[in-house]
Amino acid sequence: MQNKPLLVVEDLYHSYQEGGDSRPILNGINLQVAEHECIALLGRSGSGKSTLLNMLAGIDTPQDGRITIMGQNIHELSELDRTLLRRRHIGFVYQFFNLIPTLTIAENVGLPLELNGYNERDIRKLVGLLLSDVGLGDRWNAYPDQLSGGEQQRIAIARALIHNPSIILADEPTGNLDAETGEHTLRILLGLSRQLKRTLIIVTHSFEVAEKADRIFTLNDGVLNREGEPHW
Amino acid sequence: MxxxxxxxxxxxxxxxxxxxxxxxxxxxxxxxxxxxxxxxxxxxxxxxxxxxxxxxxxxxxHQIVAGPDGIPESLYTSLRLTLPTIKSAPVVEGLVRVRKEQFTLLGLDPLSEQPFRNLTLSPAPDLLNRLLTQPDGVLISAYTARRLDLAIDKPLTLEIAGKQTDTTIIAQYGAEQGAALDGVLVADIAVAQTLLQTFGQLTRIDLILTEQEVHQLQQWLPKGMRLIETRQRTATMADxxxxxxxxxxxxxxxxxxxxxxxxxxxxxxxxxxxxxxxxxxxxxxxxxxxxxxxxxxxxxxxxxxxxxxxxxxxxxxxxxxxxxxxxxxxxxxxxxxxxxxxxxxxxxxxxxxxxxxxxxxxxxxxxxxxxxxxxxxxxRRSVIERQSHRAIPWLFVTGLIMLAAGLWLATHSDRNLLLGFTALFCFIVGYCLLVPAFVPLLSRLLNHPIKRLFGTIGRLATRGIEATLSRTGPAIAALTLAIAATIGMGIMVDSFRATVGQWLNQTLQGDIYISATDSRSKQASAPLPEHLPETLLKLQGVREISTGRHVTVESDSGPINLLAIGLSSTSYQGFNFKGETLPALWQQFATGNLVLVSEPYAYHNQLQVGDPLTLLTPKGDQTFKVGGIFFDYGSDRGLVVLPRTFYAERWQDSQVTTLGVYLKPDAALDQLLSEIKSITAQSEQPLTVRANQEILSHSLEIFDRTFTITRVLRLLVIAVAFVGILSAMLALQLERAKEHAILRATGLTPGQLFGQITLQTLLMGVMAALLAIPLGWLMAEILIHVINLSAFGWSMPSQLSPAVLLEAVLFALIASLLAGLYPSLRMGRTRPALALREE
Known part of the structure; x- marks a missing residue:
């Protein structure tokens, strides 16, 4: 790790109730992610990858352990402060795109900027640039349901990057796309996050996706293991 | 922001x-x-x-008022001579009709009026002269004249106690007061006395008094007269x-x-x-x-x-x-x-x-x-539904608490209308909070029979209701509330109508009743011809007659409706008493020692059997004992009943307002009805002759007319509820578009999908109807036993009418069917691929 840690996870523990039993989903997770680093979390369905990601975003709370982002233990923050941290420093890309159907794609992409208090002129300028970067500069006024899955995911990537967040969390970003579109979308996500020097954490169950990351971790039975050295 | x-x-x-x-x-x-x-x-x-x-x-x-016959004119003269400094003005007031509309005719003395009001002032220079000299001259308010297109110097026909009388409009007045004086005609006092045939009598004497003068006047006032405060009288009337x-x-x-x-x-x-x-x-x-x-x-x-x-x-x-x-x-x-x-x-x-x-x-x-x-x-959809199911116990407990609060308020409202309505509100909201808990139970109960009847479609329909409780719960609660409101109001009106019908059947012991068509006085019903009772008694087939005199008399608590009755041998059966009466009631009643009061009167004035009641007679105040409290649904103001012989002697008024004719067992009703009608046709004033069944149906017609506004409001409540149900059903089906698309993609035909959605909405209607019956009954009980009692003083048994329930259940089914129709058609026609693609 060449850079100082941006995100630190220490002894994270979480379990779900199943009937009367408690099933540990995260069993003592430790992780450090440096600035500008790209890591992949591999694991089967139900292994707890998304739960971990939600905890990193501060939208789920672990039963034990701590998560520090930029020196702040996020679970010691109030709900409002956690939201503001997410708003300013985290971008999210989902498997099912999660675009707001009643906003145009430009409005969807501009939403994080507006929440962060940017003025309308700057929002339009930045949205224009990023839409061109993801190859959808000509679809400014289209609504999400007028786009293909791949196009929707590119809009979601643009929305996750637009406010220049320190960390981008991507939950199965290609899971809902065919191989070719997935590959193309992943290239955009990785390309842009490297170009903008962002930290990227990708959750996936595809080794092909994971091998593009700097480091790979697997989540199995609630335990996180390092997979090997980067392949690029 | x-x-x-x-x-x-x-x-x-x-x-x-x-x-x-x-x-x-x-x-x-x-x-x-x-x-x-x-x-x-x-x-x-x-x-x-x-x-x-x-x-x-x-x-x-202040005003000086007296009994139903008013005040002798001589008292006014005497007042002016004895206490010349007191500002006073004589007033004659009566009821007339103009083009079938009821108007108040106000007879004033223009010479005494100056300090009191400016109704007789008008720009016309010779007005005062004309007012005093023209024997048929009346003033009409500028607003009424415009509304009825009436012009100055044109004739105006008044209907007074059923008779047509011609007058002339000599001027308009009150142009500045606008609609305030609509329906009030003004005339010189002598003209009014002539028109109303109250020669030598005044309705009241208006006064402007200082505190000292009040005391002075009270000392001077002869027996049988009462000095009242105008503001208090107006407030009593408004109440x-x-x-x-x-x-x-x-x-x-x-x-x-x-x-x-x-x-x-x-x-x-x-x-x-x-x-x-x-x-x-x-x-x-x-x-x-x-x-x-x-x-x-x-x-x-x-x-x-x-x-x-x-x-x-x-x-x-x-x-x-x-x-x-x-x-x-x-x-x-x-x-x-x-x-x-x-x-x-x-x-x-x-x-x-x-x-x-x-x-x-x-x-x-x-x-x-x-x-x-x-x-x-x-x-996550499952999270939403899990939250809904988790909320049920909380809603249930809150609902029970609100029901308990409602029960406490209902039993402690003690004549307070506001508390009564708060109790009703608590019951409604509390019960609606219980509804989501009953939906899964009903859904499971209906599951088996519906599945047997409709197969998979039926199972999907019942399961869907429980599975989407977050959506179906509020929709069923809204429909429950609307149906319960129709049941509650329906039971209340039906119970009231049935009680009034039973009461009329019991009260109308006579076979034929005669009364004057219209009265010219606000204080007394129009009297019947003096010799009519004797004439009728001579008719073959007439067994006996009862007599009645309706007047308004003064009491400590303001004006009272008084009925002086001459009872027939069976009239006693017409009284149904609430609780105990004083012993030897009818013997005591005949002596004039005690009065009978109606339930609303006793309720509003907090009177019990044996309590004293003071009435103003021409000989001064007289205190009577309340001998019994009888059920009466004729007026919520209440009624006091005295024997007519006693009234005639004490009030020096032997006139009769109504006559009840009792026939011999073998007498032919129709024949006697025609005979009596031909006798009364010879009377100067128009008289109404009716068989008791006719009165019964006429009274119920008036009852229905009184409740027209209730029915209109009930319909409007239903309209709001229907909009609510339609909205909920549409939203629900839209919400489940994807689920329906999956069913279509799996092989459900459009017809089957239509059937499933329609069946589901219909089942929701059935559940709402079942749940609405207890709430509707509860609402009716509160309306009847708390609110009606507090508001009007009437107690009555509640009667659960199957027609009301049937009507409500039909409404629920039709409303849910109609509300489900459009969404069913819409979803049936939607291409599954489109619905599956939508976010």
């Missing part, structure tokens, strides 16, 4: 679901319109009464119709409550439909406050539009309701002419605030709920 993109997302959602937004606007519009209309109609009637009284009373501080008007207001608030439910439903569905959106917004970084404000802002805007439209619609509706309210007040309480709507700012502001506050209260819980969920969980 809410960001413009968040707002845009909200507005576009509303635009995409414009039917839902429109239905929400319609719901709040109807709710506000009904409250406004009732408020404005009530206010207009009250204000018209106040202004008319103000104008007629002018500067008057008469207060209970009726309060009841109307409460019913209109019920419409708003149903409207509020509609907003709650719309807001809830709007939030549920967009849980995913709100989740995304929260994940991107929108705070809870921002999401809360966004939802609230949207709903408040819908509420504002609905409220403003409702205010407009309320003004239009108020014009229609005004004549219904005025007619009922005229039927039951006092003469009132109201033709102009008083757009009181207070009512307009109240209507607006009610609309907005209801919107706020109804939309805040779903908005709050949307922001409470953790961002990642709002995306």
């Amino acid at each position: 809410v960001g413009s993109r968040l707002l845009r997302a909200g507005f576009r959602h509303q635009r995409r679901h414009s039917w839902q937004t429109l239905l929400a606007i319609l719901g709040i519009m109807l709710g506000v319109a009904i409250v406004m209309a009732v408020g404005l109609a009530n206010q207009s009637a009250s204000r018209a009464f106040e202004i008319t009284m103000e104008q007629i009373s002018g500067q008057v501080t 008469m119709s207060k209970a009726f008007q309060t009841n109307l207001t409460a019913m209109s608030l019920l419409a708003l409550l149903v409207g509020g439910f509609l907003i709650y439903n719309t807001a809830t569905f709007s939030v549920l439909q967009r849980r995913r959106q709100f989740g995304i917004m929260r994940l991107i970084g929108a705070t809870r406050g921002e999401v809360f404000r966004l939802i609230l802002f949207e709903q408040m805007l819908i509420g504002l539009i609905g409220t403003l439209l409702g205010m407009g619609a309320g003004i239009l509706l108020a014009r229609e309701l005004l004549w219904l309210v005025t007619r009922t007040i005229n039927d039951l309480y006092y003469t009132l002419t109201v033709t102009r709507l008083d757009l009181a700012p207070g009512i307009l502001i109240t209507g607006m605030l009610l609309g907005l506050i209801t919107t706020l209260l109804a939309s805040a819980p779903p908005a709050w709920e949307a922001t409470r969920s953790r961002p990642q969980s709002v995306n």
Whole structure:
């Protein structure tokens, strides 16, 4: 790790109730992610990858352990402060795109900027640039349901990057796309996050996706293991 | 502040679901319109009464009043001579009809009027002269003249006690007072006495007194006269119709409550439909406050539009309701002419605030709920349903607490109408909170038979109701409330009608009744010809007759309706007493030592059997003992009954107002009816002769007329509820579009899907109907035993009519069928691929 840690996870523990039993989903997770680093979390369905990601975003709370982002233990923050941290420093890309159907794609992409208090002129300028970067500069006024899955995911990537967040969390970003579109979308996500020097954490169950990351971790039975050295 | 993109997302959602937004606007519009209309109609009637009284009373501080025959003119002369410094003016007042409309004829002395009021002043220079000299001259208010197209110096035909009399309009008055004097004719006192045939008698003497003069006058006042404060008298009269008007207001608030439910439903569905959106917004970084404000802002805007439209619609509706309210007040309480709507700012502001506050209260819980969920969980359908099921015990407990509070209030309301209505509100809200707990139970109960009847479609329909409780629960609760309201009001009106019917059957012991068609006096019904009783007794077939005299007399608690009766041998059976009476009642009654009072009179004046009651007789105040309290549904003001012989002697009034004719067992009713009609036709004044069955049906007609406004409001409540159900069903089906698309993709035909959705909405209607019956019955019990009793003093048994229940169940089924029809057709026709593709 060449850079100082941006995100630190220490002894994270979480379990779900199943009937009367408690099933540990995260069993003592430790992780450090440096600035500008790209890591992949591999694991089967139900292994707890998304739960971990939600905890990193501060939208789920672990039963034990701590998560520090930029020196702040996020679970010691109030709900409002956690939201503001997410708003300013985290971008999210989902498997099912999660675009707001009643906003145009430009409005969807501009939403994080507006929440962060940017003025309308700057929002339009930045949205224009990023839409061109993801190859959808000509679809400014289209609504999400007028786009293909791949196009929707590119809009979601643009929305996750637009406010220049320190960390981008991507939950199965290609899971809902065919191989070719997935590959193309992943290239955009990785390309842009490297170009903008962002930290990227990708959750996936595809080794092909994971091998593009700097480091790979697997989540199995609630335990996180390092997979090997980067392949690029 | 809410960001413009968040707002845009909200507005576009509303635009995409414009039917839902429109239905929400319609719901709040109807709710506000009904409250406004009732408020404005009530206010207009009250204000018209106040202004008319103000104008007629002018500067008057006190009045001298007496018994039903009024005051001898000589008393006025004596007053002027004895106490010349006291400002006094004689007044004659009576009832006349102009083109079938009831008017008050006010006879004034223009020479004494100056300090009292300016009704007789007019620009015409020779007016005073004409007023004093023209024997048929009357003044008409400028507003009435314009309304009825009547001109000065033109003849005006008055109908007085059924007889036509010609007069001449000599001038218009009160141009500045506008509609306040609508329905009031003014004449010189002598002209009024001639027209009303009250020669030598005054209705009252108006006075302007200082405190010292009050004392002076009380010393001087002969027995049989009473000095009363004008303000107090006006307030007593205004109070008469207060209970009726309060009841109307409460019913209109019920419409708003149903409207509020509609907003709650719309807001809830709007939030549920967009849980995913709100989740995304929260994940991107929108705070809870921002999401809360966004939802609230949207709903408040819908509420504002609905409220403003409702205010407009309320003004239009108020014009229609005004004549219904005025007619009922005229039927039951006092003469009132109201033709102009008083757009009181207070009512307009109240209507607006009610609309907005209801919107706020109804939309805040779903908005709050949307922001409470953790961002990642709002995306999960199972979480939503799990939360709904988890909320059931809390809702159930809160519901039980509210029901207990309602029960406590109902048993402790003790004549307080407001507490009675609060109890009703607690019952309604409490019960609605229990509904979601019953839905899964009913769903499971219906599952087996429905599955046997309809197979898989049936199973899907019943399972779907329980599985989507977050959606079906509020919709069923709203429908339950609407049906319960129709059942409650229906049972109340039916019980009342049946009680009145039974009471009339018992009261009308005679076979034929005779009375004068119309009275010229406000204090007494028109008397019958003196020799009529003897003439009728001579007829073959007539066994005996009973006599009655209806008058208004003064008491410590204001004017009282008094009935002096000459009983036949069977008239006693016409009285049904509440509780015990004094021993040897009828023997004591015949001596004039005791009076019988009606239930409303006893209730309002808190009288028990054996209590004293003081009445003003021409010989001064006389105290009687209350011998018994009888059931009477003729007037909520109440009635006091005395023997006629005693009344005639004490009040020196031997006139008869009504005659009851009792036939021999073998007498032919029709033949005697014709004979009596031919005898009464020779009378100078028109008389009404009716067989008792005719009176019964006529009375029930009046009863139905009185409840027209209740029925109108009930229909309007149903209309609001229907909009609510339609809105809920449409939202529900839209919400489940994807599920339906999956079913279609799996192999369900459009017909099967149509059947499944229709069956499901129908089942929701069945559940609502089943759940509404206990609530409707509860509402009826409170309306009958708490509210009616507090408002009017009437007690009556509640009667569960199968027709009311059947009507309500049919309404539930039709409403749910209709509400489910469009969504079923829509979903049946939607291509599964499209629905599956939609977010």
